[in-house]
Amino acid sequence: MKVIYSDKHQAHQGGMELHRGELVPCYEMPSRAQFMLDALRQADFPILPPRNFAPEQLERVHSADYLQFLRTAYSQWQAAGKSGFMLPSAFPARGQRQDKIPTGIHAKLGYYSYDASTPMVAGTWQAVEAGAHCALTAAALVAEGEHSAYALCRPPGHHAGYATFGGYCFLNNAALAAQYLRDQGKQKVVVLDVDYHHGNGTQDIFWQRDDVLTISIHGDPATEYPFFLGYADEQGEGTGLGYCHNFPLPAGTDWPTYQQVLLQALQLIKDFSPDAMVVSLGVDTFEDDPISAFKLKSEHYPLLGAHIASLGLATVFIQEGGYAVAEVGQNVAAVLQGFEQAAQS
Template sequence: MKLIHSPLHALHDGGMELHRGELVPCYEMPARVDHILAAIARAGWAVEAPREYDDAVFTSVHDADYLAFLRGAYDAWRAEGRDGFMLPGAFPARGLRRDRVPTGLHARLGYYAFDAGSPIVAGTWQAARAAAHCALTAADLVAAGERSTYALCRPPGHHAGRGMLGGYCFLNNAALAAQRLRDAGMARIAVLDVDYHHGNGTQEIFWDRDDVLFVSIHGDPNTEYPFFLGHADERGAGAGEGYNHNFPLPRGTDWAGYAAALETALGHVVDYAPQALVVSLGVDIFEGDPISQFRLGAADFTRLGAHIAALELPTVLVQEGGYAVAEIGDNVASVLAAFA
C-alpha cells in the first residue's frame, strides 16, 4: 500500500472558527497529521511525497472563478493592510442575489464560503493545493495498478463544492481523486464517505452524474453539520438520479447501528460494480471526538477497515475529519491495516 503525504499541510495553521455560536480555536489543526504520521511509523509503513500537478487539473471539479479567488484571497487581504486570518461575515442566503459575483474582498469571501468555520491564512492555498496533489497522486497510482493507496490530506476536502469552501475544506480531494480515476479510463467510480459529517461538496459535484456513485453515512443533518444536506431523500438528479445514497444516523449511534447502515451502503457499492473505490476517511465517528456524537470505539475502526477492504476493489483512501487528536493516528492506522 502506498501512503502519500506532504509537509506543506502545516502552512495552513492558526485562526479561529465559529462553532455552534462560539468563536473558538480551530479543531482542525496540524497536530492531527503529526499523530497520524507517528502511528504510520509505529506500524512500519513508509510515506511518499506527492507528484506535482498544474493548477488547471482542479477545474475538473471546481469552478475557475472560485479557484482564482482561493489562490489570491490572502494576497488581497494583505493588500488591504491586514494580517492574521480571514473569516466571512455575510452570506447570500434566501432572498439575496447569487447571480452576481461581488468585487469587494469581504463580499467575495462570503459569496464563496458557506460557513464561518474555515479561516483562510497565509499558507491556506499552498496547503490545500498540496493536499489535492496527495489525492491525485494516490489516484494515479491506483489507475496504474496499485490495489490501494492512502492520501494523508490536510486540509480535508469533502465539504468543498464546485464553487464554495466550508467545513475546513477548500479543494475537494476525494472528488478530485474520483474524477482522476474517471479521466484515466475507468467507467464507474464509487465514493464512500464515512466521515461523521455529510460530504455535501462531493454530493453536489456528482449530483447529476451516473458515472460516480456517492454513498455517505453520517450524523443526522437535522442536528449535525452541515445541516442543509445529507437527508435520505436526496437521490441525485437527471442522469444522476438513483446514484446518490445518504444514511443519516442519530446521535449516540454505536457500532451495531453503524454496521447495519454500512452493510446497506456497501451493498449499493457492490450493485454499482465500480472499477475503483474512493473512501472519504473521516475518523470523527470515534466516541471521543470533541465535535461529533457517534459512539464507535477504537476496535471498531479495525472492523470498518475490514468491511471496506472485503470489497476487494482498487481503493483510494482520502483523509477527511477526526478531531480527537491523541487518538486519530491509531484510529486511522486501524483502518489502513486492513489494506496494508
C-alpha cells in the same frame, strides 16, 4: 499500501472558528496530521511525497473563478489593509443575488463560503494545493495498478463544493481523486464517505452524474453539520438521479447500528459494480472525538477497513475528519491495516 504526505499542510494553521455560536480556536489543526503520520510510521507504512499536477487538473471538479479566488484571497485581504486570519461576515441568503461575483474581498469571502468555521491564513493555498496533489498522487498509483493507496490530506476536503468552501475544506480531494480515476479510464467510480459529517461538497460535485456513485454515512443533519444537506431523500438529479445515497444516523450511534448501515451501503456498491473506489476516511466517528457524537471505539476501525476490503475494489483512501485526540492516528492506521489484512486473505 503507500501513504502520500506533504508537510506543506503546516502552512495552514491559526485562526478562530465560529462553532455552534462560540468563537473558538480551530479544531482542525496541524497536530491531527502529526498524530496520523506518527501512527502510520510506527505501523511501517511507506511514506511518499506527492507528485506535481497541472493547475488544470483542479478545474476537473472546481470552477476556474473559485480556484482563482483561493489562490489570491489572502493577497486581496492584505491589500484591504487586513492581517491575521480571514473569516466571512455576510452570506448571500435566500432572496439575495448570487449571479454576480463581487469584487471586494469581504463580499467574495461570503460569496464563496457557507460558514464562519473555515478561516484562511497566508499559507492556506500552499497547504490545500499540496493536499490535492497528495490525493491525485494516490489516485495515480491506483490507476497505474496499485491495489490501494492512502492520501494524508490536511486540511480535509469533502465539504468543498464546485465553487464553495466550508467545514474546514477548500478543495475536494475525494472528488479530485474520483475524477482522476475516471479520466484514466475507470468507467464507474464510487465515493464512500464514512466521515461523521455529511460529504455535501462531494454530493454537490457529482449530483447530476451517473458515472460516480456517492454514498455518505453521517450524523443526522437535523442537528449536525453541515445541517442543510445529507437527508435520506437526496438522491441526485437528472442523469444522476438514484446515484446519491445518504444514511443519516442519530447521535449516540454505536458499532452494531453503524455496521448494519455500512453493510447496506456496501450492497449498493456491489450493485453499482464500480471499477474503483474512493473512501473519504473520517475517524471523527470515534467516541472521544471533540466535535462529533457517534460511539465507535478503536477496536471497530480494523473491522471498518475489513468490510471495505470485502468489495475487492482498487481503493483510494482520502483523509477527511478526525480531530485532536491522540487516538486519531491509531484509528486511521487501524482502518488501513484492517483493509490490507482482509485484502490479502
